Amino acid sequence: KAGVTQTPRYLIKTRGQQVTLSCSPISGHRSVSWYQQTPGQGLQFLFEYFSETQRNKGNFPGRFSGRQFSNSRSEMNVSTLELGDSALYLCASSTRTGEEGTLHFGNGTRLTVT
């Protein structure tokens, strides 16, 4: 079974631009969540989607948004990029039944804002 796939692996953007990151979950997984990883703040929860609905959102500004499609694929968008948005963005999927609580992660997208 294919794992969680994130594209692209690397991105370089300029301050003020916007960016969209993509995540394809493991087949059969209906929950997708996003995390930001930085050296200073560590791993922080961004948001989680289940069946195309955002279930919860972490403590991030409204510039961070996401969505989930009917095939469970998810996208994350960051508008008006700031230097501090430079980070590794990790996507994770889960079934939410049986293995409740266990997240399976992708390789991440490394975003650099210049």
Added chain:
Amino acid sequence: AQTVTQSQPEMSVQEAETVTLSCTYDTSESDYYLFWYKQPPSRQMILVIRQEAYKQQNATENRFSVNFQKAAKSFSLKISDSQLGDAAMYFCAYRSGGGGADGLTFGKGTHLIIQP
């Protein structure tokens, strides 16, 4: 809000020896899950082991085992017969039960070095 604390930023162990990574957490909930994830330089977070709070028995996965002390809110990871491939960042994580709508709460991580 829940917090997870890993007090060891870095640990070093000789190959084939045993090492224990510490993790404590703070919560008022009774239903939750605890995890240890490994992140090698490839960046992918890999699940090492998971523990349900309602289970008293400590989880074990091959060379990896945990010491779960619910009353003390402690969740340490023991790696036996350390191998070079175990070198990575290790993150302890907490997730609420009943859906875990707040996602995983991670500790800051422990960098594990394996000395050949």
